[in-house]
Amino acid sequence: MSPKKVKPPFTFPRSLTERPFHYCPGCHHGIAHRLLAEVIDELGIRERAYGVASIGCACFLYYYYDVDICEAPHGRACAAATGAKRARPELAVFTYQGDGDFAAIGLTESLHAAARGERITAIMINNTVYGMTGGQLSPTTLPGQRTTTTPEGRDPRVYGYPLKVAEILAQFPGVAFCARVAVNTPKRVLEAREALRRAFLAQLEERGFGYVEFLSACPVNWKLDPVSAARKVDELTETFPLGVFRDLT
Amino acid sequence: MKPVLVKGSEAIALGALEAGCRCYFGYPITPQNEIPELMARELPKRGGVFLQAESELAAVNMLLGAVSTGVRAMTSSSSPGISLMAETFSYLAALELPAVVVNVSRGGPGLGGIEASQGDYFQATRGAGHGDYHFLVLSPASVQEAYELTAKAFELSEKYRQPAMILTDALLGQMKEPLLPRRLRVREYPKDWALTGARGRPARVLKSLFLGPGELRARNELLQKKYRAMRREARAEVLYAEGAELAVCAFGSLSRIVKEAVEMARKKGYPVAFVRPITLFPFPEKPFRELSLRGVRFLVVELNCGQMVEDVKLSVCGRAEVESFALPPSDLPAPEDIYRRIRRCLRKR
Structure with missing residues (x-):
């Protein structure tokens, strides 16, 4: 039998560098990173990609992607992305932000970029805490959830309720694609990949703002082992339901 | 045109x-x-x-x-x-x-x-x-x-x-x-750092x-x-430095009023120079240093509580007297107001 040439089912993405991720065991950044690289490869936009690294665990984005990357101050990624895209519309511009960056300090810039229908793709990693600074209360912390600054749990009488960003953005006419995904099961990983692809199509087809929110495990700050943290993501979906909330692609 | x-x-x-x-x-x-x-x-x-x-x-x-x-x-x-x-x-x-x-x-x-x-x-x-x-x-x-x-x-x-x-x-x-x-x-300068997409070149990073x-x-x-x-790149406008005893300094729009006051003083025979920094950073230290070495004193007029006066003091390095005429924002001074201060400054000696 002559050896048959088959495409290896699992190859290393061209847009990813070979530098090992610095993320904690069980963190979902690594999966999200890989999916993003795969989508950039599939759409053939590596050579015109422009990424905005934000402040948080993913501030080292430039170590892992073989694409042009600019660093933005905390929360301002969507504004910086707006400037880059307006200056050079041929670029495929994306931001990669945490829930603190996108939805607390940067909520104004995020919402206005979406409202303007900026042709950019925004990725928010929602792990319900400030990961890099050690697990403090974030705008998406669940009621009752213990964090280092809500040691008795988030009390809605003091801190109100978590922001459901995907649901908010879904109401904006300028938003062309908006979804919340998770990556704690193989099926969800595939769905997340497709959501990312469509969030890029939203800008590549000149339709508007693309947004993907990843529910992501943060085992270290949740004080859980990686497997329990991945299961805990299922609990998050009760407050943050998964799905595509708007799709004009 | x-x-x-x-x-x-x-x-x-x-x-x-x-x-x-x-x-x-x-x-x-x-x-x-x-x-x-x-x-x-x-x-x-x-x-x-x-x-x-x-x-x-x-x-x-x-x-x-x-x-x-x-x-x-x-x-x-x-x-x-x-x-x-x-x-x-x-x-x-x-x-x-x-x-x-x-x-x-x-x-x-x-x-x-x-x-x-x-x-x-x-x-x-x-x-x-x-x-x-x-x-x-x-x-x-x-x-x-x-x-x-x-x-x-x-x-x-x-x-x-x-x-x-x-x-x-x-x-x-x-x-x-x-x-x-x-x-x-x-003039244009090469932009070998600009993020234009990594086509035919290694990816670029702008980080701090x-x-x-x-x-x-x-x-x-x-x-x-x-x-x-x-x-x-430091630049300044320097007038009437020759034989001056006092240099009056101001920047920006206020320097127009100050220049008029200096010209009034010179018409009356007062030995007054005019120095206007055009670049504020880098601060044009050179004219200040040179005047101070010739024993010229300084009067720094500003529409604030005295800020540029610190750079003038740093430039003359204790070699000359530096006086501040600070005008916190409200009304604009008339050239006569500054002229009177120049006169008082010169009489003090």
């Missing part, structure tokens, strides 16, 4: 267009709205981008994104708006981005007022944001100079890969004078986080070396 009658703010916008500014991002604030309004009319006609942002924070970060791709871009604001931008100024300096920022300053602190003020001298020359950094700061005294220095700011910011600021105030911003909109030669041992020190030393190299 026929001169046009325009405000200082409009001259700044025209200077930016002459320099090939492609993108403008800003947020409304008095007294500089003529800049965004002119840009909103003119930039789209020239294939450029005008975008009104949701805040000064967003505007300056849009600027960061635009200049990171190697296009010429600017923002403008007035004092409180400039304060809001300060964090990103630090990033612009750290990322070594050639952004141009205009401050048509007004009275402070706080909401202060909307009259002419030079209270933002420290903010402009010391950096305003966190960390060791400087903007290159130019301060025009006339509508014509506002036009020309704005174009120059684009050139110098690219030459040094360095953010630049035009520091002016409500007086010049709102004042109409004839402007000769002559063609200006604005340096955690490795010694990395941040090396980074800071590199920036300081650049700031020292920028000293060759």
